[in-house]
Amino acid sequence: xxxxxxxxxxxxxxxxxxxxxxxxxxxxxxxxxxxxxxxxxxxxxxxxxxxxxxxxxxxxxxxxxxxxxxxxxxxxxxxxxxxxxxxxxxxxxxxxxxxxxxxxxxxxxxxxxxxxxxxxxxxxxxxxxxxxxxxxxxxxxxxxxxxxxxxxxxxxxxxxxxxxxxxxxxxxxxxxxxxxxxxxxxxxxxxxxxxxxxxxxxxxxxxxxxxxxxxxxxxxxxxxxxxxxxxxxxxxxxxxxxxxxxxxxxxxxxxxxxxxxxxxxxxxxxxxxxxxxxxxxxxxxxxxxxxxxxxxxxxxxxxxxxxxxxxxxxxxxxxxxxxxxxxxxxxxxxxxxxxxxxxxxxxxxxxxxxxxxxxxxxxxxxxxxxxxxxxxxxxxxxxxxxxxxxxxxxxxxxxxxxxxxxxxxxxxxxxxxxxxxxxxxxxxxxxxxxxxxxxxxxxxxxxxxxxxxxxxxxxxxxxxxxxxxxxxxxxxxxxxxxxxxxx
Amino acid sequence: xxxxxxxxxxxxxxxxxxxxxxxxxxxxxxxxxxxxxxxxxxxxxxxxxxxxxxxxxxxxxxxxxxxxxxxxxxxxxxxxxxxxxxxxxxxxxxxxxxxxxxxxxxxxxxxxxxxxxxxxxxxxxxxxxxxxxxxxxxxxxxxxxxxxxxxxxxxxxxxxxxxxxxxxxxxxxxxxxxxxxxxxxxxxxxxxxxxxxxxxxxxxxxxxxxxxxxxxxxxxxxxxxxxxxxxxxxxxxxxxxxxxxxx
Numbered sequence: 001x002x003x004x005x006x007x008x009x010x011x012x013x014x015x016x017x018x019x020x021x022x023x024x025x026x027x028x029x030x031x032x033x034x035x036x037x038x039x040x041x042x043x044x045x046x047x048x049x050x051x052x053x054x055x056x057x058x059x060x061x062x063x064x065x066x067x068x069x070x071x072x073x074x075x076x077x078x079x080x081x082x083x084x085x086x087x088x089x090x091x092x093x094x095x096x097x098x099x100x101x102x103x104x105x106x107x108x109x110x111x112x113x114x115x116x117x118x119x120x121x122x123x124x125x126x127x128x129x130x131x132x133x134x135x136x137x138x139x140x141x142x143x144x145x146x147x148x149x150x151x152x153x154x155x156x157x158x159x160x161x162x163x164x165x166x167x168x169x170x171x172x173x174x175x176x177x178x179x180x181x182x183x184x185x186x187x188x189x190x191x192x193x194x195x196x197x198x199x200x201x202x203x204x205x206x207x208x209x210x211x212x213x214x215x216x217x218x219x220x221x222x223x224x225x226x227x228x229x230x231x232x233x234x235x236x237x238x239x240x241x242x243x244x245x246x247x248x249x250x251x252x253x254x255x256x257x258x259x260x261x262x263x264x265x266x267x268x269x270x271x272x273x274x275x276x277x278x279x280x281x282x283x284x285x286x287x288x289x290x291x292x293x294x295x296x297x298x299x300x301x302x303x304x305x306x307x308x309x310x311x312x313x314x315x316x317x318x319x320x321x322x323x324x325x326x327x328x329x330x331x332x333x334x335x336x337x338x339x340x341x342x343x344x345x346x347x348x349x350x351x352x353x354x355x356x357x358x359x360x361x362x363x364x365x366x367x368x369x370x371x372x373x374x375x376x377x378x379x380x381x382x383x384x385x386x387x388x389x390x391x392x393x394x395x396x397x398x399x400x401x402x403x404x405x406x407x408x409x410x411x412x413x414x415x416x417x418x419x420x421x422x423x424x425x426x427x428x429x430x431x432x433x434x435x436x437x438x439x440x441x442x443x444x445x446x447x448x449x450x451x452x453x454x455x456x457x458x459x460x461x462x463x464x465x466x467x468x469x470x471x472x473x474x475x476x477x478x479x480x481x482x483x484x485x486x487x
Numbered sequence: 488x489x490x491x492x493x494x495x496x497x498x499x500x501x502x503x504x505x506x507x508x509x510x511x512x513x514x515x516x517x518x519x520x521x522x523x524x525x526x527x528x529x530x531x532x533x534x535x536x537x538x539x540x541x542x543x544x545x546x547x548x549x550x551x552x553x554x555x556x557x558x559x560x561x562x563x564x565x566x567x568x569x570x571x572x573x574x575x576x577x578x579x580x581x582x583x584x585x586x587x588x589x590x591x592x593x594x595x596x597x598x599x600x601x602x603x604x605x606x607x608x609x610x611x612x613x614x615x616x617x618x619x620x621x622x623x624x625x626x627x628x629x630x631x632x633x634x635x636x637x638x639x640x641x642x643x644x645x646x647x648x649x650x651x652x653x654x655x656x657x658x659x660x661x662x663x664x665x666x667x668x669x670x671x672x673x674x675x676x677x678x679x680x681x682x683x684x685x686x687x688x689x690x691x692x693x694x695x696x697x698x699x700x701x702x703x704x705x706x707x708x709x710x711x712x713x714x715x716x717x718x719x720x721x722x723x724x725x726x727x728x729x730x731x732x733x734x
Contacts, residue, residue: 187503485551
């Protein structure tokens, strides 16, 4: 077994600040009351001299425009469980080590990801994409990996024999639960774990209790250490608070991309694809703007979703600045990943055409793009239908028997002026009448749905020698109209 | 002048030397192309067809003089090969039964009608960059805005090195796109009512004589209707036979 521990050392802070590229000075305080202390401070605040442990009022005195946020333990827990769900894409056994570490059992994933180095780099990159600053350590036992990560030692111990040697440098106060034991070990002169291991076991057990020895044995692998596996939730809901109200599109997209990375990780872990992800931009005074991305086919591709979202966002007007972003996955469908093909084949072409249609829909709206399909109706304006692009016509149009039809059709027929019952070219005001070349083709249809047409169609030629499709009404009006052009 | 037949022949064979450039020739540029479907036009085009990966600009005097039928055989051929035909902002509605009669596979046709010029250009760029589109047609005279030179350059860059036909339909008085590798002018000859295609610019140089095509010979007569003079239906089979659509 090989365990990898992800330790989020700034989790209380990053829960609030990972949505922006450069946060202003921010501190996390233990509470809103006046005697609150600073729990964590980010880098700009630390540059002003604020550090953890001082009182909040002292921190405000040091840095005037300091942004103080009360620690939210519930948000931290939900973020940690979302990270655990996201990390299920790398392995099937993930365990939470509250309050700030996620353990992954990666021995079974080494072959798929190409070795420990590649997997380590892949995980480090992906976690950075989520917006977290982590310490990553690998060890054969979960507790050892946890301690290495908490100590900030980025070691990669693969064999148990090397574990003892690596563990000797760990600081001893890591393994203690409370201050009394820490003071005790310090009085013994045991600063590192190596010192503790060299102490006689029965003596140590008598003074500190059996628990410490059991922890040491578990870390060395001498005792079993079963961990509770994390089970991924069935749906995905995430919120990301923004430290300051944001109205620019690229700042919103930066924050939304963090959530999208989590969503795509969860989808990969559970083998699903999302078809209608919903984004909510929550402003002050509870004003919520909802944007839904409509995808033609289920997808979990992060790059594709991050190209669609800006297009969709460009079309929407946010009524006020957003202070929180939420994503809901909506209904998910099982999506099998496909094998990489050596040569481009039809499946990849279908995919690229559907992505192209989705991108256009996101930017231009759903009605701008359509396909055409013929419809069995004698009336020319009804012999076609707009449909979704790619719809295969169900009727087999017997076009070889049909008389010639123009390539351009006017959506509303243009009335023509006429002299002596002969029509004139609409654009040529001085010329003579059109010469009728072929016809009449009589079309009378539509008495059954009330749109009755009775027309005689002719192919006419104008002075410019282009061919027009004109008709004469056979109703009482008997006017001439132009309906199309043989382009 | 005493030139024996053998001497005349050797002079002629010397004139055919590849290092000699003839005044009415154009360089045999090997561009990947799609045959136009009209043999008289293919002869004058480098690569014997519509060039892929570059912009083809087609100037028309007025819409409806045969510019769509000019491009129909190549478009039909591409849709039958499962590549998409994308029409952006056409001036009128493309009529589905007529397109089907010309051999276009309607399940591979996409009609995009954005409202603003910027959206039309963006849609054209996206279509050119998508690998599944085989033929992109853009009509550019719907608005009176001038089209910036770098917008057309972006289209050219999107089409470059891709297996896609990019066709730009403009009015004949519009300023031409300098990046177009092939520029045609389509007009009607009033005397013969045939379509004259003049090649204004092509790769390899040289401006050939206008090619006269009889595009409307495929129109059939209604049985029983009186045929008018100079409507020639004897050429019907010639143009239809050179389309590749298996309908």
